[in-house]
Amino acid sequence: MRHSIRIGLIGLGQRGLATLTRYAVIEGAEITALGDLSAEAVENAQQILSSQGHKRVPGYVGESQWRKLCESPNVDLVYLCTDWSSHTRMAVFAMQKGKNVVIEVPAAMSVDECWALVNTTEETQRQCMMLENCCYDVFHLGIMGMVEKGMFGTITHCEGAYIHDLRHLESRWRTESTQHHMGNPYPTHGLGPICQLMGINHGDRLISLVSMTGLNNINNTLIRTELGRSILLQFDDHTPRPYSRIQTICGTDGYAQKYPQPILQLEGKEPLYNTQAEEFIYSFQNKKIKRIIEEGITLGVENTMNYTMDRRLIDALLNDTPLDMNIYDAVLWSCVTELSAQSVALGNQPVEIPDFTRGNWH
Numbered sequence: 001m002r003h004s005i006r007i008g009l010i011g012l013g014q015r016g017l018a019t020l021t022r023y024a025v026i027e028g029a030e031i032t033a034l035g036d037l038s039a040e041a042v043e044n045a046q047q048i049l050s051s052q053g054h055k056r057v058p059g060y061v062g063e064s065q066w067r068k069l070c071e072s073p074n075v076d077l078v079y080l081c082t083d084w085s086s087h088t089r090m091a092v093f094a095m096q097k098g099k100n101v102v103i104e105v106p107a108a109m110s111v112d113e114c115w116a117l118v119n120t121t122e123e124t125q126r127q128c129m130m131l132e133n134c135c136y137d138v139f140h141l142g143i144m145g146m147v148e149k150g151m152f153g154t155i156t157h158c159e160g161a162y163i164h165d166l167r168h169l170e171s172r173w174r175t176e177s178t179q180h181h182m183g184n185p186y187p188t189h190g191l192g193p194i195c196q197l198m199g200i201n202h203g204d205r206l207i208s209l210v211s212m213t214g215l216n217n218i219n220n221t222l223i224r225t226e227l228g229r230s231i232l233l234q235f236d237d238h239t240p241r242p243y244s245r246i247q248t249i250c251g252t253d254g255y256a257q258k259y260p261q262p263i264l265q266l267e268g269k270e271p272l273y274n275t276q277a278e279e280f281i282y283s284f285q286n287k288k289i290k291r292i293i294e295e296g297i298t299l300g301v302e303n304t305m306n307y308t309m310d311r312r313l314i315d316a317l318l319n320d321t322p323l324d325m326n327i328y329d330a331v332l333w334s335c336v337t338e339l340s341a342q343s344v345a346l347g348n349q350p351v352e353i354p355d356f357t358r359g360n361w362h
């Protein structure tokens, strides 16, 4: 077993600095390199490291210095928190330089980028994971436990979303990328947990989608699976709607939803609402993961989804065990960015979803 994972963190904006702060409590991981376009951002990050009692580390400042970071012998894992357009380019290069890589969401913005990630991961045999933190949401983890016990029967339909009022977000690149996107630019927070619940890539696969974007860039995408099940995904970051990822699960023997209020309805039982529903659902969480969540709460972390994701990632790399999410998950959940826009451009026509596993989804 390794003793430490040395991380080179690229992209020290809002998410990158939050990541750096989070890693202060992740034992077995150390930040050994920092990269950003701006010297000020790197200096801010160095100050955070100092405040955590660490020494300064090599900083890579400028448009193309991230390549040098990827080549550094002091880095095992390249951690990408840059804007969407650079994720795949950086991840591919990092793997070619022998590094494992993790990528903030979405991992790729086009189907071509998805294939580039798959091909490079297969060729280099490196690890490549997308940092889909919503797969560590406690409600989702509880539902996963119930699904594994068959409590919903056959899952027939799921709904997910990213509904988040970001009208006042200062990030120019993000606002512009979203406004110019014709489909759903940010599908993975909704889709990732649903694919896990439905066993997508493990006995079923996504085969096609139709997508519609209305006024104010509100997008609805409907996805069909090989077994004939359906998924409804929504994106809306530009209205005063309350935050929601919906998280609706419909099965032959049960129904659950997280937003706007938790509800659980199991066949033949009284429905449960709010705290009662949550307590029941949470009791089915995987015990190992539950211990990590409790550890996070004891440590006083701000967000247990992020803590659980970080802890599970570093533990898997230290022990050389499989990561919770693989490259086929990353690209499948990300490809909806381009395919939803394609469907909209075609007047809401169905668009095929590639099988990135090349037949290995059974």
Ligand SMILES: NC(=O)c1ccc[n+]([C@@H]2O[C@H](COP(=O)([O-])OP(=O)(O)OC[C@H]3O[C@@H](n4cnc5c(N)ncnc54)[C@H](O)[C@@H]3O)[C@@H](O)[C@H]2O)c1
Binding pocket: 010, 011, 012, 013, 014, 015, 016, 035, 036, 037, 038, 041, 062, 063, 064, 065, 066, 081, 082, 083, 084, 086, 104, 105, 106, 131, 133, 171, 173
């Ligand atoms: N999982 C979540 O909950 C969550 C939350 C927020 C953001 N994110 C994701 O995190 C990523 C970053 O978002 P953000 O809000 O922090 O953006 P940001 O604009 O605040 O930060 C991006 C940083 O990347 C740097 N950068 C860009 N090009 C670079 C290059 N060539 N070399 C080095 N640095 C470069 C920029 O200088 C900037 O500091 C996005 O993918 C976003 O979707 C995820």
